[in-house]
Amino acid sequence: AQSVTQLDSQVPVFEEAPVELRCNYSSSVSVYLFWYVQYPNQGLQLLLKYLSGSTLVESINGFEAEFNKSQTSFHLRKPSVHISDTAEYFCAVSSNDYKLSFGAGTTVTVRA
Amino acid sequence: NAGVTQTPKFRVLKTGQSMTLLCAQDMNHEYMYWYRQDPGMGLRLIHYSVGEGTTAKGEVPDGYNVSRLKKQNFLLGLESAAPSQTSVYFCASSYGRGYYNEQFFGPGTRLTVL
Numbered sequence: 001a002q003s004v005t006q007l008d009s010q011v012p013v014f015e016e017a018p019v020e021l022r023c024n025y026s027s028s029v030s031v032y033l034f035w036y037v038q039y040p041n042q043g044l045q046l047l048l049k050y051l052s053g054s055t056l057v058e059s060i061n062g063f064e065a066e067f068n069k070s071q072t073s074f075h076l077r078k079p080s081v082h083i084s085d086t087a088e089y090f091c092a093v094s095s096n097d098y099k100l101s102f103g104a105g106t107t108v109t110v111r112a
Numbered sequence: 113n114a115g116v117t118q119t120p121k122f123r124v125l126k127t128g129q130s131m132t133l134l135c136a137q138d139m140n141h142e143y144m145y146w147y148r149q150d151p152g153m154g155l156r157l158i159h160y161s162v163g164e165g166t167t168a169k170g171e172v173p174d175g176y177n178v179s180r181l182k183k184q185n186f187l188l189g190l191e192s193a194a195p196s197q198t199s200v201y202f203c204a205s206s207y208g209r210g211y212y213n214e215q216f217f218g219p220g221t222r223l224t225v226l
Contacts, residue, residue: 104152
Protein backbone atom coordinates (compact mmCIF):
# COMPACT_ATOMS: atom_id res chain seq x y z
CA ALA A 1 0.00 0.00 0.00
CA GLN A 2 1.15 3.52 -0.66
CA SER A 3 0.24 6.83 0.93
CA VAL A 4 1.10 10.50 0.56
CA THR A 5 1.46 13.19 3.19
CA GLN A 6 1.52 16.84 2.31
CA LEU A 7 2.93 18.56 5.34
CA ASP A 8 1.36 21.98 4.85
CA SER A 9 -2.32 22.57 4.19
CA GLN A 10 -1.98 26.32 3.61
CA VAL A 11 1.02 28.31 2.39
CA PRO A 12 0.66 32.10 2.14
CA VAL A 13 3.49 33.76 0.24
CA PHE A 14 4.30 37.19 -1.16
CA GLU A 15 4.73 37.75 -4.87
CA GLU A 16 8.30 37.17 -6.09
CA ALA A 17 9.19 35.23 -2.93
CA PRO A 18 10.25 31.56 -3.08
CA VAL A 19 7.91 28.75 -2.08
CA GLU A 20 8.39 25.11 -1.13
CA LEU A 21 5.60 22.57 -0.82
CA ARG A 22 6.53 19.44 1.06
CA CYS A 23 5.45 15.94 0.09
CA ASN A 24 6.42 12.65 1.69
CA TYR A 25 5.27 9.26 0.55
CA SER A 26 5.36 5.70 1.83
CA SER A 27 5.58 2.69 -0.41
CA SER A 28 7.24 -0.68 -0.32
CA VAL A 29 7.92 -0.76 -4.05
CA SER A 30 9.27 1.53 -6.74
CA VAL A 31 7.14 4.58 -7.27
CA TYR A 32 6.27 7.18 -9.84
CA LEU A 33 5.58 10.66 -8.50
CA PHE A 34 3.40 13.50 -9.72
CA TRP A 35 2.49 17.04 -8.80
CA TYR A 36 -0.89 18.29 -9.99
CA VAL A 37 -2.20 21.86 -9.80
CA GLN A 38 -5.84 22.88 -9.47
CA TYR A 39 -6.72 26.50 -10.23
CA PRO A 40 -9.96 27.83 -8.73
CA ASN A 41 -13.07 26.11 -10.12
CA GLN A 42 -11.06 23.96 -12.52
CA GLY A 43 -9.95 20.35 -12.80
CA LEU A 44 -6.48 19.04 -12.00
CA GLN A 45 -3.62 19.60 -14.42
CA LEU A 46 -0.32 17.78 -14.36
CA LEU A 47 2.49 20.10 -13.28
CA LEU A 48 5.43 17.70 -13.40
CA LYS A 49 6.30 14.07 -12.89
CA TYR A 50 9.14 11.78 -11.92
CA LEU A 51 9.16 8.42 -13.67
CA SER A 52 12.86 7.54 -13.80
CA GLY A 53 16.25 9.04 -14.54
CA SER A 54 17.27 12.45 -13.21
CA THR A 55 15.88 13.06 -9.74
CA LEU A 56 15.32 16.76 -10.48
CA VAL A 57 12.34 17.46 -12.71
CA GLU A 58 11.10 20.80 -13.97
CA SER A 59 7.87 22.26 -15.31
CA ILE A 60 7.51 24.81 -18.08
CA ASN A 61 6.36 27.52 -15.68
CA GLY A 62 9.34 27.53 -13.33
CA PHE A 63 8.45 24.86 -10.77
CA GLU A 64 10.85 22.06 -9.94
CA ALA A 65 10.71 18.99 -7.72
CA GLU A 66 13.38 16.65 -6.48
CA PHE A 67 12.89 12.96 -5.86
CA ASN A 68 14.74 11.87 -2.74
CA LYS A 69 14.51 8.13 -2.33
CA SER A 70 16.30 7.95 1.03
CA GLN A 71 13.97 10.53 2.56
CA THR A 72 10.94 9.33 0.56
CA SER A 73 10.18 12.89 -0.43
CA PHE A 74 9.19 14.81 -3.56
CA HIS A 75 9.15 18.47 -2.54
CA LEU A 76 8.00 21.13 -4.99
CA ARG A 77 9.78 24.49 -5.25
CA LYS A 78 9.61 27.72 -7.17
CA PRO A 79 12.21 30.45 -6.66
CA SER A 80 9.86 33.36 -7.42
CA VAL A 81 6.06 33.07 -7.43
CA HIS A 82 3.47 35.11 -9.30
CA ILE A 83 -0.09 35.99 -8.40
CA SER A 84 -1.18 33.48 -11.06
CA ASP A 85 0.41 30.64 -9.05
CA THR A 86 -2.41 30.91 -6.51
CA ALA A 87 -3.93 27.42 -6.60
CA GLU A 88 -4.18 24.12 -4.79
CA TYR A 89 -1.33 21.68 -5.34
CA PHE A 90 -1.60 17.92 -5.00
CA CYS A 91 1.21 15.43 -4.69
CA ALA A 92 0.42 11.92 -5.95
CA VAL A 93 2.20 8.57 -6.06
CA SER A 94 1.69 5.53 -8.25
CA SER A 95 3.37 2.15 -8.14
CA ASN A 96 2.88 -0.75 -10.52
CA ASP A 97 -0.88 -0.94 -10.32
CA TYR A 98 -3.78 1.32 -11.29
CA LYS A 99 -3.90 3.29 -8.08
CA LEU A 100 -2.84 6.93 -7.92
CA SER A 101 -2.79 8.03 -4.29
CA PHE A 102 -3.21 11.74 -3.62
CA GLY A 103 -2.19 13.88 -0.71
CA ALA A 104 -4.75 16.15 0.94
CA GLY A 105 -3.50 19.16 -0.99
CA THR A 106 -1.68 22.42 -0.22
CA THR A 107 -3.38 25.73 -0.91
CA VAL A 108 -0.92 28.39 -2.05
CA THR A 109 -2.10 31.98 -1.81
CA VAL A 110 0.17 34.55 -3.41
CA ARG A 111 -0.22 38.12 -2.19
CA ALA A 112 1.06 41.30 -3.80
CA ASN B 113 -8.62 16.87 -28.91
CA ALA B 114 -11.15 17.68 -26.23
CA GLY B 115 -9.36 15.47 -23.68
CA VAL B 116 -11.69 14.47 -20.85
CA THR B 117 -15.14 16.02 -20.75
CA GLN B 118 -17.84 15.73 -18.08
CA THR B 119 -21.58 16.32 -18.19
CA PRO B 120 -23.21 18.11 -16.42
CA LYS B 121 -21.04 20.80 -14.80
CA PHE B 122 -23.48 21.51 -11.96
CA ARG B 123 -26.46 19.70 -10.51
CA VAL B 124 -28.73 20.05 -7.50
CA LEU B 125 -30.66 16.99 -6.33
CA LYS B 126 -33.11 16.28 -3.57
CA THR B 127 -32.47 13.40 -1.20
CA GLY B 128 -33.56 10.15 -2.80
CA GLN B 129 -33.35 11.32 -6.41
CA SER B 130 -31.14 9.56 -8.93
CA MET B 131 -28.80 10.84 -11.59
CA THR B 132 -26.03 9.80 -13.96
CA LEU B 133 -22.78 11.65 -14.59
CA LEU B 134 -21.19 11.15 -17.98
CA CYS B 135 -17.47 11.14 -18.67
CA ALA B 136 -16.00 10.96 -22.16
CA GLN B 137 -12.40 10.84 -23.34
CA ASP B 138 -10.98 10.98 -26.84
CA MET B 139 -7.42 9.83 -26.11
CA ASN B 140 -8.09 6.11 -26.56
CA HIS B 141 -7.14 5.48 -22.93
CA GLU B 142 -7.78 2.07 -21.45
CA TYR B 143 -8.12 3.17 -17.82
CA MET B 144 -10.82 5.49 -16.51
CA TYR B 145 -11.56 6.65 -12.97
CA TRP B 146 -14.16 8.46 -10.91
CA TYR B 147 -13.04 10.51 -7.91
CA ARG B 148 -14.77 12.70 -5.42
CA GLN B 149 -13.10 15.76 -3.92
CA ASP B 150 -14.02 17.04 -0.48
CA PRO B 151 -12.30 19.85 1.45
CA GLY B 152 -9.15 18.72 3.26
CA MET B 153 -9.41 15.15 1.96
CA GLY B 154 -7.78 15.32 -1.44
CA LEU B 155 -9.23 13.04 -4.09
CA ARG B 156 -10.74 9.70 -3.20
CA LEU B 157 -11.30 7.00 -5.77
CA ILE B 158 -14.90 5.82 -6.13
CA HIS B 159 -14.71 3.31 -8.99
CA TYR B 160 -12.39 2.62 -11.86
CA SER B 161 -12.24 0.67 -15.10
CA VAL B 162 -9.30 -1.04 -16.77
CA GLY B 163 -11.04 -1.49 -20.10
CA GLU B 164 -14.33 -1.60 -21.96
CA GLY B 165 -16.86 -3.75 -20.14
CA THR B 166 -14.92 -3.87 -16.86
CA THR B 167 -15.41 -1.96 -13.61
CA ALA B 168 -14.02 -2.24 -10.11
CA LYS B 169 -14.48 -0.64 -6.69
CA GLY B 170 -12.17 2.01 -5.36
CA GLU B 171 -11.86 3.42 -1.84
CA VAL B 172 -15.38 4.85 -1.41
CA PRO B 173 -17.77 2.91 -3.68
CA ASP B 174 -20.87 2.76 -1.48
CA GLY B 175 -23.91 4.50 -2.94
CA TYR B 176 -22.48 4.64 -6.48
CA ASN B 177 -22.59 2.42 -9.54
CA VAL B 178 -20.66 2.66 -12.78
CA SER B 179 -20.71 1.31 -16.31
CA ARG B 180 -18.19 1.25 -19.16
CA LEU B 181 -20.12 0.03 -22.19
CA LYS B 182 -17.88 1.92 -24.61
CA LYS B 183 -14.15 2.48 -24.28
CA GLN B 184 -14.49 6.23 -24.47
CA ASN B 185 -17.30 6.62 -21.92
CA PHE B 186 -17.51 6.00 -18.19
CA LEU B 187 -20.79 6.63 -16.39
CA LEU B 188 -21.26 7.22 -12.68
CA GLY B 189 -24.72 6.68 -11.22
CA LEU B 190 -26.30 7.65 -7.94
CA GLU B 191 -29.43 5.57 -7.39
CA SER B 192 -30.71 7.34 -4.27
CA ALA B 193 -28.79 10.52 -3.53
CA ALA B 194 -27.89 11.45 0.05
CA PRO B 195 -26.57 14.76 1.46
CA SER B 196 -23.25 12.99 2.18
CA GLN B 197 -22.77 12.72 -1.57
CA THR B 198 -22.56 16.49 -1.94
CA SER B 199 -19.13 16.88 -3.49
CA VAL B 200 -17.17 17.73 -6.61
CA TYR B 201 -16.79 14.71 -8.88
CA PHE B 202 -13.86 14.31 -11.23
CA CYS B 203 -13.38 11.83 -13.99
CA ALA B 204 -9.89 10.91 -15.18
CA SER B 205 -8.29 8.61 -17.71
CA SER B 206 -4.84 7.14 -18.28
CA TYR B 207 -3.07 5.10 -20.91
CA GLY B 208 -2.19 2.37 -18.43
CA ARG B 209 -0.94 1.72 -14.96
CA GLY B 210 2.31 2.22 -13.12
CA TYR B 211 4.74 4.01 -15.42
CA TYR B 212 1.87 4.95 -17.71
CA ASN B 213 -0.40 6.15 -14.93
CA GLU B 214 -0.31 9.86 -15.73
CA GLN B 215 -3.98 10.67 -15.30
CA PHE B 216 -5.82 13.33 -17.30
CA PHE B 217 -8.72 14.99 -15.53
CA GLY B 218 -12.03 16.43 -16.61
CA PRO B 219 -13.28 19.84 -15.39
CA GLY B 220 -15.47 18.36 -12.67
CA THR B 221 -19.17 18.19 -11.74
CA ARG B 222 -20.33 20.07 -8.68
CA LEU B 223 -23.19 18.14 -7.07
CA THR B 224 -25.34 19.37 -4.23
CA VAL B 225 -27.82 17.05 -2.53
CA LEU B 226 -30.44 18.81 -0.43
